[in-house]
Amino acid sequence: MGMAGTPAGGPGEMAARRPDGAPRPEGVARTEGVAGAEGVAGAEGVAGDGVPLQRSLPGRSYTSETEFARERDRVLLPGWFCVGRAEGLTEPGCYLAANVCGESVLVARTEDGGLAGYYNLCRHRGSRLVPRPGEQPAAGLPVAATSRAGTPIAGRSAGPVTAGRSAGPVTTGRFPGSIRCPYHSWTYALDGTLRAAPFLPALRDHRAALSLHRVEVATWGGFVFARLEPPAGPDPADPLEATLGEIPARVARYPLAGLCAGARLHYDVAANWKVILENYNECYHCGPVHPELCELVPAFRRGGGDLDWEAGIPHRPGATTFTSTGTTRRAPFPGLSGAERTRHFGELVLPNLMLSLSADHVAAFTVWPRSAGRTTVLCDFLFHPDELARPDFDPSDAVGFWDLVNRQDWSICEQVQDGMSSRRFSVGHLAPMEQPSADIGRYVTVRLDMSGPAPGQDSTTRDETAEDGRLR
Numbered sequence: 001m002g003m004a005g006t007p008a009g010g011p012g013e014m015a016a017r018r019p020d021g022a023p024r025p026e027g028v029a030r031t032e033g034v035a036g037a038e039g040v041a042g043a044e045g046v047a048g049d050g051v052p053l054q055r056s057l058p059g060r061s062y063t064s065e066t067e068f069a070r071e072r073d074r075v076l077l078p079g080w081f082c083v084g085r086a087e088g089l090t091e092p093g094c095y096l097a098a099n100v101c102g103e104s105v106l107v108a109r110t111e112d113g114g115l116a117g118y119y120n121l122c123r124h125r126g127s128r129l130v131p132r133p134g135e136q137p138a139a140g141l142p143v144a145a146t147s148r149a150g151t152p153i154a155g156r157s158a159g160p161v162t163a164g165r166s167a168g169p170v171t172t173g174r175f176p177g178s179i180r181c182p183y184h185s186w187t188y189a190l191d192g193t194l195r196a197a198p199f200l201p202a203l204r205d206h207r208a209a210l211s212l213h214r215v216e217v218a219t220w221g222g223f224v225f226a227r228l229e230p231p232a233g234p235d236p237a238d239p240l241e242a243t244l245g246e247i248p249a250r251v252a253r254y255p256l257a258g259l260c261a262g263a264r265l266h267y268d269v270a271a272n273w274k275v276i277l278e279n280y281n282e283c284y285h286c287g288p289v290h291p292e293l294c295e296l297v298p299a300f301r302r303g304g305g306d307l308d309w310e311a312g313i314p315h316r317p318g319a320t321t322f323t324s325t326g327t328t329r330r331a332p333f334p335g336l337s338g339a340e341r342t343r344h345f346g347e348l349v350l351p352n353l354m355l356s357l358s359a360d361h362v363a364a365f366t367v368w369p370r371s372a373g374r375t376t377v378l379c380d381f382l383f384h385p386d387e388l389a390r391p392d393f394d395p396s397d398a399v400g401f402w403d404l405v406n407r408q409d410w411s412i413c414e415q416v417q418d419g420m421s422s423r424r425f426s427v428g429h430l431a432p433m434e435q436p437s438a439d440i441g442r443y444v445t446v447r448l449d450m451s452g453p454a455p456g457q458d459s460t461t462r463d464e465t466a467e468d469g470r471l472r
Contacts, residue, residue, distance in 0.1 A: 056428035057441045062272040062420050068372040072101045075351060075447045078231040080243045082353040082366050083107060084170050084224050087260050092190060093175040099133040101369055105215050105226055108175060110190045117215035117226050118192040127183040133171045168266050168376050169368045188212055220244060221256030232450045247347050253335050254357055259382035263395040265403055267377045271413040273369035278437040279413050280354050283307060289408050296326050303433055312343030321358040323397040330360035330387050350443050361398050373417055379406060
């Protein structure tokens with residue numbers, strides 16, 4: 001859709017701003033200080049075929065299951081992956097279970113009020129502690145559109161509604177004071193420490209060694225992030241703050257931590273996760289793909305090269321929010337600046353959180369890669385609690401408009417993915433106004449380079465595959 005030009009992602013990544021915080025000149029990408037920056041997408045210069053455009057990631061980066069496995073192990077699992085919101089984790093024992101690229105993890109509220117994360121895996125025989133979040137069928141359309149109460153939003157349901165506990169890659173629930181494996185009743189404290197193993201008193205001295213496998217957890221703005229594996233590189237600590245960069249300062253007046261989900265759209269998209277993020281991060285496509293959106297935001301018709309996301313994107317005269325009319329009965333969030341009350345802002349937190357911020361609601365997209373050509377997208381609509389408490393609260397004006405725009409995006413992403421499967425596709429080209437999209441490729445390439453050869457692969461083998469496995 002083209003909602004953000006400033007991805008964040010950690011040390012060594014190039015954002016779409018100069019180091020001084022100003023937007024970089026159109027068509028110029030910053031590459032200094034980045035391992036493997038020579039020849040990557042977005043680097044200055046002309047492609048090797050003489051075409052005066054920069055090259056994208058190679059085709060196999062989007063279509064190969066081998067490449068997807070590399071990205072899962074080296075980019076997605078070591079990244080700060082957004083797994084949901086903290087608003088449902090209010091009391092000790094409340095948990096969410098998330099399916100992150102095929103790995104099931106748990107995040108639970110502990111007795112001391114903190115959050116603990118661990119793999120959904122008993123240390124005894126490997127049983128799941130809770131059922132693994134299920135996958136839901138669809139094809140580029142919403143699986144379900146639900147309100148906060150779990151009821152269908154009028155006119156927006158495209159399948160069975162899943163209320164409350166289950167939502168595709170995420171489920172929620174509450175442990176009754178401890179976590180008990182359903183197989184042999186090994187029991188763990190909410191922080192993951194082994195508490196009891198029936199009829200095995202000798203294990204009392206080995207509780208620490210048999211605790212649940214840890215997952216790092218951090219929060220920001222009410223969002224919960226999990227890092228399943230330590231990152232490669234010089235700073236394995238790599239806190240969430242490093243990934244967020246300047247984003248918290250830019251959105252500080254939005255009361256993100258206090259907002260609550262009022263509706264959700266759930267999509268299954270037949271496209272690679274990077275295709276979805278790259279599409280989100282440019283508006284070159286907005287004119288051809290989103291006619292209704294361009295009526296609301298006329299600046300989106302102009303190819304996306306002159307959008308100033310730092311200042312916000314103005315709506316048409318008289319419009320202030322992302323609905324079909326550009327208006328709403330909901331009040332703006334308190335404390336916003338004049339620009340934030342009338343303009344649209346967007347942020348991308350790599351690897352999988354996309355934020356589109358309006359004056360009265362936030363559309364929070366989490367992207368859940370499942371395979372090289374399949375991605376689940378959850379779109380949560382966040383509102384102020386005072387609006388949710390109103391007896392006439394109705395999110396359908398925002399949900400309906402977003403659903404239209406989303407389906408347009410997913411349809412074109414699926415066409416791109418299908419075209420990339422052709423034997424004639426080897427690499428794409430990036431126009432100057434698509435520079436923010438190149439940042440996604442750089443984010444991936446830097447992390448693949450930092451991680452070294454894959455297990456069982458020596459440096460010679462890696463050299464043979466490097467040309468296809470990195471940005472050119």
